[in-house]
Amino acid sequence: MQVxxxxxxxNKDRFxxxxxxxxxxxxxxxxxxxxxxMLACADMVKQRLQEAGAGKVEIFATPGHPVIYAEKIxxxxxxxxLVYGHYDVQPPDPLELWHSGPFEPVIKDGKIYARGACDxxxxxxMHVKAFETMVKTGTLPVNIKFxxxxxxxxGSSHLGxxxxxxxxxxxxxxxxISDTAMLSMDNxxxxxxxxxxxxxxxxxxxxxxxxxxxxxxxxxxxxxxILAQMIASLHDENNHITIPGFYxxxxxxxQAERAEMAKAPYxxxxxxxxxxxxxxxGESGYSTNERTGIRPTLELNGIWGGYTGEGAKTVLPxxxxxxxxxxxxxxxxHEVITALVIEHLEKIAPPGVSIxxxxxxxxxxxxxPVDSTEYKAAAxxxxxxxxxxxxxxxxxxxxxxxxxxxxxxxxxxxxxGFGLDSDNLHSPNEKFNLFNFYKGIETIPYFHQYYxxxxx
Amino acid sequence: MQVxxxxxxxNKDRFxxxxxxxxxxxxxxxxxxxxxxMLACADMVKQRLQEAGAGKVEIFATPGHPVIYAEKIxxxxxxxxLVYGHYDVQPPDPLELWHSGPFEPVIKDGKIYARGACDxxxxxxMHVKAFETMVKTGTLPVNIKFxxxxxxxxGSSHLGxxxxxxxxxxxxxxxxISDTAMLSMDNxxxxxxxxxxxxxxxxxxxxxxxxxxxxxxxxxxxxxxILAQMIASLHDENNHITIPGFYxxxxxxxQAERAEMAKAPYxxxxxxxxxxxxxxxGESGYSTNERTGIRPTLELNGIWGGYTGEGAKTVLPxxxxxxxxxxxxxxxxHEVITALVIEHLEKIAPPGVSIxxxxxxxxxxxxxPVDSTEYKAAAxxxxxxxxxxxxxxxxxxxxxxxxxxxxxxxxxxxxxGFGLDSDNLHSPNEKFNLFNFYKGIETIPYFHQYYxxxxx
Numbered sequence: 001m002q003v004x005x006x007x008x009x010x011n012k013d014r015f016x017x018x019x020x021x022x023x024x025x026x027x028x029x030x031x032x033x034x035x036x037x038m039l040a041c042a043d044m045v046k047q048r049l050q051e052a053g054a055g056k057v058e059i060f061a062t063p064g065h066p067v068i069y070a071e072k073i074x075x076x077x078x079x080x081x082l083v084y085g086h087y088d089v090q091p092p093d094p095l096e097l098w099h100s101g102p103f104e105p106v107i108k109d110g111k112i113y114a115r116g117a118c119d120x121x122x123x124x125x126m127h128v129k130a131f132e133t134m135v136k137t138g139t140l141p142v143n144i145k146f147x148x149x150x151x152x153x154x155g156s157s158h159l160g161x162x163x164x165x166x167x168x169x170x171x172x173x174x175x176x177i178s179d180t181a182m183l184s185m186d187n188x189x190x191x192x193x194x195x196x197x198x199x200x201x202x203x204x205x206x207x208x209x210x211x212x213x214x215x216x217x218x219x220x221x222x223x224x225x226i227l228a229q230m231i232a233s234l235h236d237e238n239n240h241i242t243i244p245g246f247y248x249x250x251x252x253x254x255q256a257e258r259a260e261m262a263k264a265p266y267x268x269x270x271x272x273x274x275x276x277x278x279x280x281x282g283e284s285g286y287s288t289n290e291r292t293g294i295r296p297t298l299e300l301n302g303i304w305g306g307y308t309g310e311g312a313k314t315v316l317p318x319x320x321x322x323x324x325x326x327x328x329x330x331x332x333x334h335e336v337i338t339a340l341v342i343e344h345l346e347k348i349a350p351p352g353v354s355i356x357x358x359x360x361x362x363x364x365x366x367x368x369p370v371d372s373t374e375y376k377a378a379a380x381x382x383x384x385x386x387x388x389x390x391x392x393x394x395x396x397x398x399x400x401x402x403x404x405x406x407x408x409x410x411x412x413x414x415x416x417g418f419g420l421d422s423d424n425l426h427s428p429n430e431k432f433n434l435f436n437f438y439k440g441i442e443t444i445p446y447f448h449q450y451y452x453x454x455x456x
Numbered sequence: 457m458q459v460x461x462x463x464x465x466x467n468k469d470r471f472x473x474x475x476x477x478x479x480x481x482x483x484x485x486x487x488x489x490x491x492x493x494m495l496a497c498a499d500m501v502k503q504r505l506q507e508a509g510a511g512k513v514e515i516f517a518t519p520g521h522p523v524i525y526a527e528k529i530x531x532x533x534x535x536x537x538l539v540y541g542h543y544d545v546q547p548p549d550p551l552e553l554w555h556s557g558p559f560e561p562v563i564k565d566g567k568i569y570a571r572g573a574c575d576x577x578x579x580x581x582m583h584v585k586a587f588e589t590m591v592k593t594g595t596l597p598v599n600i601k602f603x604x605x606x607x608x609x610x611g612s613s614h615l616g617x618x619x620x621x622x623x624x625x626x627x628x629x630x631x632x633i634s635d636t637a638m639l640s641m642d643n644x645x646x647x648x649x650x651x652x653x654x655x656x657x658x659x660x661x662x663x664x665x666x667x668x669x670x671x672x673x674x675x676x677x678x679x680x681x682i683l684a685q686m687i688a689s690l691h692d693e694n695n696h697i698t699i700p701g702f703y704x705x706x707x708x709x710x711q712a713e714r715a716e717m718a719k720a721p722y723x724x725x726x727x728x729x730x731x732x733x734x735x736x737x738g739e740s741g742y743s744t745n746e747r748t749g750i751r752p753t754l755e756l757n758g759i760w761g762g763y764t765g766e767g768a769k770t771v772l773p774x775x776x777x778x779x780x781x782x783x784x785x786x787x788x789x790h791e792v793i794t795a796l797v798i799e800h801l802e803k804i805a806p807p808g809v810s811i812x813x814x815x816x817x818x819x820x821x822x823x824x825p826v827d828s829t830e831y832k833a834a835a836x837x838x839x840x841x842x843x844x845x846x847x848x849x850x851x852x853x854x855x856x857x858x859x860x861x862x863x864x865x866x867x868x869x870x871x872x873g874f875g876l877d878s879d880n881l882h883s884p885n886e887k888f889n890l891f892n893f894y895k896g897i898e899t900i901p902y903f904h905q906y907y908x909x910x911x912x
Contacts, residue, residue, distance in 0.1 A: 030767035091769055094666070154767055181671070195670060199768045208732030210550070210883040214651060214783055214853030215637070218753035219744045221737035224778075225687060225756050232688035235681070276664030279807035281677035288675045297674035300681050301771050306758035307779060311486035311610055312655045312816040313547055314781055314854075315757050315882050322680075323763060325770055327670055351735035360768040397670030398770075426771050427666040 003137045004445050008129075012438060015129045016112075018048065019437070022087075022121050023105040023114040029065055029088035029154045038150050041087045042066045045148050052128050053135030054146070060166075062158040065150030069169065072135065073143045079455040080143040081448060082172035083131075084405070084413075085124025085179065086152035089116035090426045097428035110434050117432035118423040123178040124148060126418065126437060130444035139445065141452035145172055149401075152179075155199070155361020156401040163401075163408050174374045174451065175405050178440060180395050180417030185435065187265050188386040190378055191395035191415040193293070194402055196328030196365035198337040199301075202227070202345055203356045204320045210306075213316040221352030223320040224305045230348055231322060234298055238284035241298050241326075243344045246337065251330045253294045261289055264391050274422065293394030296337075297327045323360075327398060334362030334400075363400020366413060373454050374412040381416070381446035385439065397425075416440075416447060459593045460901050464585075468894060471585045472568075474504065475893070478543075478577050479561040479570040485521055485544035485610045494606050497543045498522045501604050508584050509591030510602070516622075518614035521606030525625065528591065529599045535911040536599040537904060538628035539587075540861070540869075541580025541635065542608035545572035546882045553884035566890050573888035574879040579634040580604060582874065582893060586900035595901065597908035601628055605857075608635075611655070611817020612857040619857075619864050630830045630907065631861050634896060636851050636873030641891065643721050644842040646834055647851035647871040649749070650858060652784030652821035654793040655757075658683070658801055659812045660776045666762075669772040677808030679776040680761045686804055687778065690754055694740035697754050697782075699800045702793065707786045709750045717745055720847055730878065749850030752793075753783045779816075783854060790818030790856075819856020822869060829910050830868040837872070837902035841895065853881075872896075872903060 008015075027041040028034040042059055045068045049057045054070035065088060073080075092102035092115045100106040105114035112122065127146070134140040147170060149159050163170060180191040206223035207216070236242050253261075266289060272280065282291040291297070305320025307313035326337055342357045349355045368375050370392050382390040395415070402413050418440035424430045464471075483497035484490040498515055501524045505513045510526035521544060529536075548558035548571045556562040561570035568578065583602070590596040603626065605615050619626060636647040662679040663672070692698050709717075722745060728736065738747040747753070761776030763769035782793055798813045805811040824831050826848050838846040851871070858869050874896035880886045 030765070030769065032766075091763070091765065093763070093765065097665075197670075197770070199770070201768075206733065209553070209880065209885075211731075212853060212881045212883065213753075213755045213757055213781060214653075214748075215851075215877050215881065216731075216748065217755040217783055217852065218747040218751060219736060219738045220731060220733060221735075222756050224759045225691065228684040228687035228756070228759070229691075231681060231684035235685075275667075275672075275676060277662065277676060277808055278810075279677075280675060281806070281808040282675045291674040292670075292672065295674060299669045299673040299772055300678050300684070300762065301669055301769060302762035302764045302773075303680045303684070303776065304760045304764040306756065307547070307549070308758045308760040308777075309486070309547065309549065310488075312657075312779065312781070313486065313757060313882065314653070314655070316755055317758075320759065321764075323768065325669060325673075325768070327673055350737070352733055352737040354734075395671075396673065397668060421671050424665065425668045425671065426769065427668065429665075 003139060004133050005442065007133050007137050008441055015441065019122060019125050020105045022125065023116055024103055026103045027088050027150065028091050029151050030091050038065045038088065042068055042150060045087050048128055049146060052132035060162065062162055064158045067150065067159065067162055068146070068148040070146040071144065072140065074140060075143065078142050079173040079452055080145060080171065081451065082145045082147060082170060082175045083127045084175055084177045085127065085148045086120045086150065087148055088150045088153050089119065090153050094428060099429055111431040112434060113429055113431045115430050117430050118419040119425045119430065120152065120179045122432040122437055123418060123440065126178060126440035127444060129441045133441065134445050134448065142448050145170065155363065157361060159401050160404050163404060167408060170409055172409060172411055173455065174411055175413040176416060176447065177399060177413060178416050178418060179399055180397065180415045181419040181421050181423065182417060183264060183391060183393065184420065187391060188382050188388065189391040189393045190382065191417055192370055192375065192392040193367040193394040194365065194397055194399045194415065196332060196334050196363050197325060197398040197400055198328060198334045198341065198362045199325040199360035200338060200341055201321065201323050201358045201360060205318060205354045206352065207318055210318050211316040213314040217316050220316065221350065222316050223353055224317060226350060226353050227305065227320040227322060230345060231300060233348060239282055243340055245340050246296070249332045250296060258290065261293065262287065264289060264393055292396035294329055296329050296332060299325055301325055327396065328365050330365050330367055332365060334364050338362055361400065363398055364403035366402035368412060368414055372412055374414045377451035377454050378414045378416050378447055380450045381443055384446045385443035459595060460589050461898065463589050463593050464897055471897065475578060475581050476561045478581065479572055480559055482559045483544050483606065484547050485607050486547050494521045494544065498524055498606060501543050504584055505602060508588035516618065518618055520614045523606065523615065523618055524604040526602040527600065528596065530596060531599065534598050535629040535908055536601060536627065537907065538601045538603060538626060538631045539583045540631055540633045541583065541604045542576045542606065543604055544606045544609050545575065546609050550884060555885055567887040568890060569885055569887045571886050573886050574875040575881045575886065576608065576635045578888040578893055579874060579896065582634060582896035583900060585897045589897065590901050590904065598904050601626065613817060615857050616860050619860060623864060626865055628865060628867055629911065630867055631869040632872060632903065633855060633869060634872050634874060635855055636853065636871045637875040637877050637879065638873060639720060639847060639849065640876065643847060644838050644844065645847040645849045646838065647873055648826055648831065648848045649823040649850040650821065650853055650855045650871065652788060652790050652819050653781060653854040653856055654784060654790045654797065654818045655781040655816035656794060656797055657777065657779050657814045657816060661774060661810045662808065663774055666774050667772040669770040673772050676772065677806065678772050679809055680773060682806060682809050683761065683776040683778060686801065687756060689804060695738055699796055701796050702752070705788045706752060714746065717749065718743065720745060720849055748852035750785055752785050752788060755781055757781055783852065784821050786821050786823055788821060790820050794818055817856065819854055820859035822858040822862070824868060824870055828868055830870045833907035833910050834870045834872050834903055836906045837899055840902045841899035
């Protein structure tokens with residue numbers, strides 16, 4: 001271990017500089033104007049994997065943004081670890097709320113501020129540097145493969161086909177992903193699940209043109225009012241989702257499992273203070289951790305319609321829109337939920353309007369069994385590095401491709417995340433603590449070592 | 457009469473050219489970037505009133521956009537008519553729906569297409585040209601005053617103070633306004649009422665920053681969801697407004713009055729076809745004409761929050777906003793209704809969010825008595841020009857300053873409108889039929905003649 005630590009100490013400034021260079025590339029997958037930035041970022045990832053010691057590195061074109069594949073095969077008898085990450089980032093809006101430019105990384109109070117600092121450039125880059133450490137110190141105990149994609153933030157639209165088409169190339173014993181968070185550095189944890197996702201956009205059309213709200217108001221269905229009524233009806237007074245069949249496939253957590261979850265450190269007062277809210281909100285009968293971990297949700301991600309500029313305009317608009325996403329838990333299937341949501345919205349739309357629902361993307365939930373070798377190796381790595389065993393928690397976010405990895409490649413995924421919930425993922429002022437970045441690089445080689453030992 | 461008609465026939469091309477020049481000025485009062493355009497338009501109005509024959513014309517500065525005053529006093533013994541109009545226009549958005557530029561007027565199929573063609577440049581300009589006709593042919597039977605303002609579309613914010621400060625200057629026997637519509641050219645009508653207006657904007661704040669909808673979704677109140685629930689609760693299942701006290705002051709129309717209104721020509725099939733809707737919407741127990749004429753309404757004019765761009769972003773936003781306006785009928789007071797709406801929204805906001813409500817502007821409803829001299833003179837003018845008596849109707853729109861005119865100047869207002877409901881006021885492709893423009897110029901001198909005779 002000493003040899004890793006020494007190498008990492010000697011190279012830590014360079015590791016950080018390299019990450020900052022990558023954070024300067026605005027690789028926003030959702031926006032077509034960033035197509036060139038996506039290519040530039042993919043090139044940089046390729047070059048860094050080569051420098052780190054990969055024997056083979058290749059950029060694969062897809063109908064969307066490219067995928068980078070890399071490998072170092074040392075011995076066919078050793079187990080193979082496939083590291084997955086993504087070099088694309090969320091759009092940085094709203095820009096006016098950032099304290100510094102989203103693509104001009106700043107180090108302040110021991111934190112790296114930039115879009116992608118944690119999600120996921122900072123996190124997948126820990127693997128590149130841990131890999132370099134093991135290669136340069138001659139301590140790599142496994143075969144290692146990397147698949148770094150550019151479409152995670154837009155639903156990994158083309159990765160499924162890529163995986164199916166390159167089943168043999170990607171063959172591995174375990175998939176390792178750092179794209180989640182820990183409870184805190186004092187309470188290290190491992191996410192043993194990610195929720196699935198079903199994302200749709202709804203367009204409500206009332207009259208065929210914008211109307212004067214005085215001349216027509218009161219006599220014609222206003223698409224904003226109707227959309228609001230439709231949205232309001234999606235939760236009942238207990239904040240249960242009202243879509244018929246929505247909960248049918250949900251695997252209810254056992255009392256034992258819920259009792260175990262309740263042991264995770266949680267202060268409602270601190271949670272509320274951090275978010276600046278006087279009161280929490282959620283499904284009756286479940287705790288905050290359960291609401292974000294083991295229960296499915298339906299959230300409004302965006303809404304717009306009519307006049308949204310300065311001052312007043314007395315318009316009765318022709319159209320109103322909303323973006324709605326559901327987080328799913330075992331054993332919900334995203335295709336099923338998307339179909340149920342669409343069917344329900346179409347059913348509840350009153351006759352005065354017409355609606356069009358467009359599915360954006362989706363993915364199924366995934367759970368890592370805590371009694372698996374994969375989880376045990378990760379837990380042992382955390383304990384070696386942090387000095388205490390990790391708490392297993394069910395994460396609220398989604399990594400849409402995980403369920404597909406298992407079904408196509410037939411291997412388990414381990415989420416070895418080093419972010420924090422307070423890292424402002426998808427929000428202004430995203431950050432990643434320097435401590436966490438370096439702690440990740442330090443911890444990852446332990447995983448490879450213990451996993452290799454356990455698989456012998 | 458022959459002498460007017462001949463003068464108007466000889467000058468009709470110039471009348472139209474002058475209007476088109478004015479329509480080319482983007483005098484959008486709501487947008488600060490159009491401040492210079494507002495001044496340029498005020499200058500043009502001043503010049504045209506001078507050329508038409510006003511003895512005195514003056515531009516008065518206000519804390520907002522300027523007011524143009526003009527007069528021609530022929531004989532203190534004669535009655536004085538005060539013509540009111542406005543040179544400001546609504547914002548032209550959404551621009552992509554216009555078939556030609558909103559400020560590049562186009563004549564097509566006998567219609568002038570431009571922002572302000574009908575509301576209100578085309579309509580107040582009929583008065584300028586009718587005035588010119590009477591002056592140049594030596595037939596002006598009254599003293600005439602003009603007050604043309606630049607803030608009607610933003611609530612006439614400074615006109616009230618202006619009227620109070622210039623009570624003597626504005627002294628008149630009747631106020632004449634062309635800023636409303638007729639049922640059709642075959643069914644000439646006079647609006648005998650305009651609705652009042654109460655316009656507010658609401659901001660709902662949930663968490664203190666945008667959040668990842670996976671990490672926090674399900675545990676924190678989503679301001680879009682909450683705003684939708686609040687909006688949905690403002691109408692009950694009969695589309696009655698649920699705000700306590702909202703209807704308290706409403707003067708219910710008598711059965712006789714409603715029976716009279718029901719005689720106005722109306723085809724539900726044509727109404728629906730024109731708007732492209734399969735079904736109408738509105739308060740139970742009232743007809744379409746009643747819903748837009750004698751009943752108060754609450755309409756959503758705009759809504760926004762969260763991610764509204766291309767693709768998908770899994771954000772749980774910090775804020776959501778809506779613009780809401782109520783149309784009011786006698787004897788509702790806009791200050792009272794605004795206070796009720798604000799109080800109600802604050803009351804129904806659940807504890808997980810905070811809300812801020814900003815009043816935009818308002819005005820009280822106004823009704824012209826059909827047995828008044830003022831109405832009778834207008835009805836006689838329509839009959840002389842159209843060959844049939846007008847149908848009195850209650851208009852759905854608002855001219856916020858009308859109620860104040862009566863309370864400060866102590867005289868009645870007559871709405872002599874020549875627009876059509878299909879003129880796309882406040883919408884893309886606003887238009888004004890050339891026939892209506894010329895018919896207005898032809899009709900207006902009759903009003904002055906009959907009014908002078910009746911007041912003798």
